[in-house]
Each structure stands twice: as structure tokens, then as C-alpha cells.
Amino acid sequence: MQYFFNTWGSLEKKLLRARHILLCADFDGTITPIKPRPKEAKLGEGIRLLLRKISKRRPFIVGIISGRALKDIEEKVGVKGLIFAGNHGLEIAYKKKNFIYPAAKRYVPLISQIARSLKKRLAPFSGAILEEKNLSLSLHYRLVKREKLPRLKEIFFRIIRPYLAAQKIKLTYGKKVWEVRPPIEWDKGRAVLWLAQRLGPGRAFTVYIGDDATDEDAFRAVNKIGGISIRVGRKRGSSARYYLRNTKDAQRFFRRIGSLKK
Structure with a gap:
């Protein structure tokens, strides 16, 4: 480089x-x-x-x-x-x-469902920001206290793991953010x-x-x-x-x- x-x-x-x-x-x-x-x-x-x-x-x-x-x-x-x-x-x-x-449109209800599940569990985590984007969602954890981050990660992956296992979503990682996206190429x-x-x-x-x-x-x-x-x-x-x-x-x-x- x-x-x-x-x-x-x-x-x-x-x-x-x-x-x-x-x-x-x-x-x-x-x-x-x-x-x-x-x-x-x-x-x-x-x-x-x-x-x-x-x-x-x-x-x-x-x-x-x-x-x-x-x-x-x-x-x-x-x-x-x-x-x-x-x-x-x-x-x-x-x-x-x-x-x-075209293939992304059919995942909108599923992404919305996952967002609702996450919202219910995010209340204890001050600084966790859920960004809903219709075709995808992002969970930003830059402002989450370090001692609470392992618990947030545990809850997040517990919610999305079944969808990942069924290949209904894909997960990507950014700078202090987890992104849930449709599993399409x-x-x-x-x-x-x-x-x-x-x-x-x-x-x-x-x-x-x-x-x-x-x-x-x-x-x-x-x-x-x-x-x-x-x-x-x-x-x-x-x-x-x-x-x-x-x-x-x-x-x-x-x-x-x-x-x-x-």
C-alpha cells in the first residue's frame, strides 16, 4: 500500500x-x-x-x-x-x-422483526444506538461502557444467531458497529x-x-x-x-x- x-x-x-x-x-x-x-x-x-x-x-x-x-x-x-x-x-x-x-426487498419484514427484538433488550445499555435502515440495521456500540460491552454482545448474538444459522441474514463488522444485512451477493x-x-x-x-x-x-x-x-x-x-x-x-x-x- x-x-x-x-x-x-x-x-x-x-x-x-x-x-x-x-x-x-x-x-x-x-x-x-x-x-x-x-x-x-x-x-x-x-x-x-x-x-x-x-x-x-x-x-x-x-x-x-x-x-x-x-x-x-x-x-x-x-x-x-x-x-x-x-x-x-x-x-x-x-x-x-x-x-x-430486487432480492433485498423480501427481507424488510425480517430485518424489522430483528430490530424489534433488539429494541426490547437494549434499554439497559446506555450508548447503544440501533440504526434502522429498512433494508438493513446497524447496532453502534462506540458509546457503551466497556464493562457492559460483553453483556451487550452476548444479547445481540443470542438474538441474531438463529437467523445466521438459517442463513436468513448476514453479519458484517465495521468500526464499533455490527451490521445485519440480507444474505445476498x-x-x-x-x-x-x-x-x-x-x-x-x-x-x-x-x-x-x-x-x-x-x-x-x-x-x-x-x-x-x-x-x-x-x-x-x-x-x-x-x-x-x-x-x-x-x-x-x-x-x-x-x-x-x-x-x-x-
Whole structure:
């Protein structure tokens, strides 16, 4: 994994040669710092203006690919003309049309049922935040006291274990969060490839920037099609080929992209 700005010269040449650039980024931990409570995350005006500026330039198509619900991420970013993907790509807003991965819809009642079961047991755990996203749910435990975390984990897994055993759900792990998702073969990587294909085979040079475990699917997908994969925060074993140090470094990345002369 190489530091992105140490290789800028060669990467800039690739970007300048591209006729179309699909630039996709995660939200939390990538273009804005992670906050203890998801609702507290706010996009800085500087990065918002950069996203708007880049999206209006001819070679660029800008997408935000998040684990948040689609409506939530659209409201958090607040920039028209972007592509938005929520629930790790299960729902996508593209060219004024909304796409929901068909197989995901039938799991909505089950996800809701699991959410109700969790709510009943979460009262004793101050700081546990259940984020219901229709097609999935997330249990954030960043604010849970350390001594209570083992008990919370025990209760959480007791509730979801039967569904996992029956392969009715799948579980993914993020930064201080457990995520319950439909057990289907769809993720951020497949969502990015789906978007790239909409632009025409081989037409879009793809760049993806993310920071968490669920972004690894996108890194691998982008690598396969010869794009640029960037992780915010260096991590051994990541599939990303380049890294940025933190969200401030990511903003520097967008400033550099915005200043490209094509």
C-alpha cells in the first residue's frame, strides 16, 4: 500500500488520459469524521463545495456509496447531481431514478422483526444506538461502557444467531458497529461495477475511496477493472493499493482532483 500523494505524478497521468472518471467515496470516516452518534455527522462546507465543483466538470461522475439509508445519505451530503448509494449499494439513486436490489426487498419484514427484538433488550445499555435502515440495521456500540460491552454482545448474538444459522441474514463488522444485512451477493463493490457498466463497457476510469471493512469489496472490484483504490487510514491486509492518512488528507485529495487541468 503506497501513500497516495507520493505517487500523484503517475496517477495524475492516468486521470488525465481518461475520457470519463467515476469517482466514488464512502461518507463516514472518509469525507467526514466518524462521530459517536451517526446523526451527529455533518459534511463540512468545504468538502461539499468541492463535490459540487467536481461533479460539474465534464470528465467526472461523482458517487457517494454509504452504509447509511439512501434518504439519510442524500440529506447528509446535500449536493444535487451526484449518484447516491445507500445500504452498501442495495439502493441507488442514479439519473433521477431509484434502484433497489430486487432480492433485498423480501427481507424488510425480517430485518424489522430483528430490530424489534433488539429494541426490547437494549434499554439497559446506555450508548447503544440501533440504526434502522429498512433494508438493513446497524447496532453502534462506540458509546457503551466497556464493562457492559460483553453483556451487550452476548444479547445481540443470542438474538441474531438463529437467523445466521438459517442463513436468513448476514453479519458484517465495521468500526464499533455490527451490521445485519440480507444474505445476498451484493455489496459496495458490485454497486460500483453496476454504476461503471451503466456508463458503457470500458468507458469509465473508476476511483474509489473508503475507510472501513465494507469498503474492501469496492477496493477489490475497482482493482479488477484497473481503477484506483484508496483507503483512508493505512491498514495491513487491505485490498486498497493507496492510502490517505485521515479525513483531512481525503479533503486534500478532493482539492487535488478538483484542480486537475483536462
